[in-house]
Amino acid sequence: MAAQAIHQFAECITCHAWSPDHSMIAFCPNTTEVHIYKFFTDKWEKLHVLAKHDQIVSGIDWSRSSNKIVTVSHDRNSYVWTQEGQDWVPTLVILKLNRAALCVQWSPKENKFAVGSGAKSVCICYYEQENNWWISKVIRKKHESSVTSVAWHPNNIHLATTSTDGKCRVFSTIIKGVDTRGPQAGASMDWKFGEQIAQLDLSPTWAFGVRWSPSGKTLAYAGHSSMIYFVDDVEGSPAAQNLALRDLPLRDILFVSEKMAIGVGFDCNPLIFAADETGLWSFVRYLDERKVTPSTSKASQLSEALGKLYGQSRQGSSSDTVEPSKPRGGAHENCITCIVPLRKGSDSIIKRFSTSGLDGKIVVWDLENHITIPK
């Protein structure tokens, strides 16, 4: 079984992140709080509760080398948490937004972080030493709708975003005094802050879950019309491959290597995609081995649907609670919204990763001895 461990932490989890050594996990149980758990010999114990936000926490990222946690919330604010002794100390970052913050990610060098928001904008935040303060610079105008996902290119300059206007865009986030001219920076330094480098208009509907491959050569994102898009050479002449999925749409993507990606979403089961030698991407299979249930008869499907309708009408106004979905015989029982890599050292291939979703579970997956990952 590819699912190594399954932990039921809450009723629903909006997002999660791991500490640098993977001994601790931070997640938001669909509330205003972030809970940090640590694994002690045989069980997970709650160590800290980060309670500073006023509304649901929509994004968490834990930096690997500087051990800082950044959280963003629907309350339009962001906090950077640093560990001092036993406590986590928050620093408020004023994002200058008038709508909810939706997602956050540390840049590869961890000197900046990007926040996507419902205010049709992206914030690039960086630390100003002299004022001891995090500054937020906002990229406005280009997005026509909410920014659902952000992804940093390994060069620490380019940022890809997906939006509910269906487009995927790449921006330059160069900031004077933060980004210094290095030998490998090359042409990426020529762009100004906030300049749009590319715009991909492939999805006729909402776009989610943008990610770069480890080298930054390939970009992938998902469309809500059950599509996944792989785009090579985004900055030069983009070459896109559109894959139509047989089943439900994806919410998030993770590249485990240059040639393999995992997609997660409404199917409750991670999907494996791989590229062949010619760079052609295709769907390989589902990751989770499910108990094969004999195809349910139509009568039972119908009665299940009627039962749902009936149940909802009885519940009346409380229909916004997470309904317990039918057991599917897999590790997750509801939509997976978040996939996070568990990197080992500087290994470019990711063998382990974790997923969380609306069922409140965090599942750790191990690809070793399960599938060969092409380099």
Next chain:
Amino acid sequence: MASAAYLETDENLEALISRIEQKSRKIETLLKQSKPVEALKTALEGSPLKTRDERCKSANWIVVHRAMMAIRDIDGMFNSLDTEYYDILMKYLYRGLSTGDRPTCDQCLKIHEKLTERAGLGCILRSLADTVNTV
């Protein structure tokens, strides 16, 4: 979303309409030769998806409807219908279901069941979520 890109001149619309009329004649011929699947393929090909003009969309729907209602052997149809037609066919099935007309809905539901078996839920998502390419 109604941007200038979709604003068409009357000339373009006339060209579209006359193309649909041609299609309609071709379909009648194919149906007389009892080739319903070929007729359906012809009807689905070159559907005016991007236009916002209801007249064009209705005209093409009438053509698709004509071909769709002529299908008797649904399994047989799918054996010779290529997968590239699945997404567009699904869109027309939902248009058919929205008419509320009994025989049309009966036929649409029959095809919908078989199409979902073959094309999966992703096909339904593509027809429902796509607000740019409509039928």
